[in-house]
Amino acid sequence: MPKDQCPPSGREILLVLLALLTPSAAAQAPASVVRVDAVRSEPLAQTVPVLGRLVAQRAGTVAARIAGPVARVQVEVGSRVTAGEVIAELDAETLQAARAVAQAGLGEAQARLATREAEQVLAEQERRRLERLKDATSKSLFEDARQGVAIAAARVEEARAALVSARAALRVTEINLAYTQVRAPYDGVVTDRLIEVGSYVQAGQALARLVADRDLEIEADVPFERLGGMQPGASVDVELDDGTRHVAEVRAVIPTENPQTRTRRVRFVPRFGETRLALAVDQSATVYVPAGAPREVLSVHKDAINKRGDQDMVFVVVTETVDAQELMLAKPRPVELGEPVGNRFEVLQGLQQGERVVVRGNERLRPDAPVRIEDSAS
Numbered sequence: 001m002p003k004d005q006c007p008p009s010g011r012e013i014l015l016v017l018l019a020l021l022t023p024s025a026a027a028q029a030p031a032s033v034v035r036v037d038a039v040r041s042e043p044l045a046q047t048v049p050v051l052g053r054l055v056a057q058r059a060g061t062v063a064a065r066i067a068g069p070v071a072r073v074q075v076e077v078g079s080r081v082t083a084g085e086v087i088a089e090l091d092a093e094t095l096q097a098a099r100a101v102a103q104a105g106l107g108e109a110q111a112r113l114a115t116r117e118a119e120q121v122l123a124e125q126e127r128r129r130l131e132r133l134k135d136a137t138s139k140s141l142f143e144d145a146r147q148g149v150a151i152a153a154a155r156v157e158e159a160r161a162a163l164v165s166a167r168a169a170l171r172v173t174e175i176n177l178a179y180t181q182v183r184a185p186y187d188g189v190v191t192d193r194l195i196e197v198g199s200y201v202q203a204g205q206a207l208a209r210l211v212a213d214r215d216l217e218i219e220a221d222v223p224f225e226r227l228g229g230m231q232p233g234a235s236v237d238v239e240l241d242d243g244t245r246h247v248a249e250v251r252a253v254i255p256t257e258n259p260q261t262r263t264r265r266v267r268f269v270p271r272f273g274e275t276r277l278a279l280a281v282d283q284s285a286t287v288y289v290p291a292g293a294p295r296e297v298l299s300v301h302k303d304a305i306n307k308r309g310d311q312d313m314v315f316v317v318v319t320e321t322v323d324a325q326e327l328m329l330a331k332p333r334p335v336e337l338g339e340p341v342g343n344r345f346e347v348l349q350g351l352q353q354g355e356r357v358v359v360r361g362n363e364r365l366r367p368d369a370p371v372r373i374e375d376s377a378s
Contacts, residue, residue: 031372034330034361036317037301039351044297044341045229047237047288052220052268054283056213058186061194061206062087065179068094069200075208077193081184088195088207090180099177102170109166113159120152188212211281218248218270220287221263227253229290230266237288238268242276248287299344300335300351303359312337314351315358315365317373328373330358330365 068090075087127145192209195201218238222230234250248268257264268287272279304314315330322329338346351357358365360374 031328031370032330032361032365033374034315034317034358034365034371035374036356037304037359039298039300039347039353039355039357041296041353042299042341042344043294044299044339044346045294046291046339048226048291050220050222050226050287050289052218052238052285052287054216054279054281054285055219055267056211056281057215057217058188059211059281060209062182062184062208062210063204063206064090064182064201065203066090066176067200067202068092068180070195070197071180073193073195073197075190075193077190079190081188081190081210083184083186085184086181087184087190088182090182090201092177092180095173095177095180099170099173102166102173106163106166106170109159109163113156113163116152116156116159120149120156123148123152182207184210186210186212187214213279213281216270216279216281217251218268218285218287220266220268220285220289221258221261222253222266222287222289224257224262224264226289226291227264227266228292234290236268236290238270239286239288240275240277240279241284244273244275246273247271297338297341298347298351298353299341300337300347300357301359302340302343302345304357304362305335305337305345306362315362316351317356317358317371327370330362330367330369330371332367 070088071091072089073087074085074089075081081087123145127142127149130142130145188210190208191211193207194209195207201207230250230253232250232252236248236250238246238248240246248270251267251269254265254267270285300314306313306315311334313332313334316333317328318331319326319328321327333350335350336348338348340346356373358371361371365371
């Protein structure tokens with residue numbers, strides 16, 4: 001090659017190829033099978049990341065309801081418990097004896113009531129006998145009989161009240177005896193064990209700390225200017241530390257504001273899928289909250305985009321008549337893209353709504369190459 005002759009540039013080669021692909025050549029070339037997707041309009045909601053954390057809806061201490069010495073501790077730190085499971089037991093010997101006393105008192109009250117009711121029956125029988133003989137009986141005896149009936153009825157009521165009191169005393173003893181078994185109020189994990197066997201605890205003293213780690217919400221401090229999209233029921237995307245993405249729903253915006261940061265706490269109910277790591281309280285989570293109201297944009301499928309250096313381009317399928325034949329041709333077109341919209345991109349320039357672009361089979365397409373659209377059902 002002469003020294004003064006430069007090799008052809010890529011643009012010159014492309015022009016030569018386009019010149020060789022005459023309409024007649026396009027009509028004779030075999031059609032490439034492609035799959036297409038339509039350019040469409042859809043809402044674009046831009047988001048901003050806000051750092052949040054996982055919080056437990058139920059967490060706190062499990063306390064003793066009565067005083068007494070600790071007989072057994074059934075859990076360790078990290079133990080998973082279910083609602084109603086025994087965490088610890090207090091010594092029940094004294095209360096068992098008290099229950100025996102209360103049971104005896106109840107039996108005594110029942111016997112006393114039976115005696116008083118029998119006395120009432122006898123007093124009523126005596127009154128009726130004297131009433132039949134009142135013509136032959138002094139008035140004072142008859143009045144004494146009537147007074148005896150009233151006294152017997154009063155003693156019956158007194159015995160009944162004593163019976164109610166005895167039953168209540170037994171019930172209190174049985175409740176306290178049940179309280180010797182300290183049970184988990186909900187499903188969760190023991191995070192702290194605060195007692196040992198042999199220690200004496202007072203009523204209300206904490207025995208263990210429990211957290212419901214499977215009943216978690218997300219709490220985030222959302223800037224005041226981003227609260228417009230935080231209506232209850234609104235869905236947002238969430239990303240955990242392990243990189244997994246999930247969806248959460250706004251449950252409530254707490255009506256208190258931090259005057260220094262101008263943020264308000266927002267609670268989200270997450271719908272967790274599979275995670276790479278176990279969830280934990282206070283684990284950080286990134287919440288993507290709406291930056292503003294959604295806007296309608298044109299979008300194109302990401303698989304339609306071809307890179308040509310710094311330029312994004314797509315193949316648009318158009319119908320043209322070549323040598324009296326109607327052919328579908330793939331026309332290259334540069335596009336300017338904007339924000340991602342799921343698996344699509346916002347189109348700023350280069351396409352119109354409804355145009356069909358090649359999303360499969362576009363890797364080896366030439367400009368103005370004839371194509372045949374693949375049946376989407378196949």
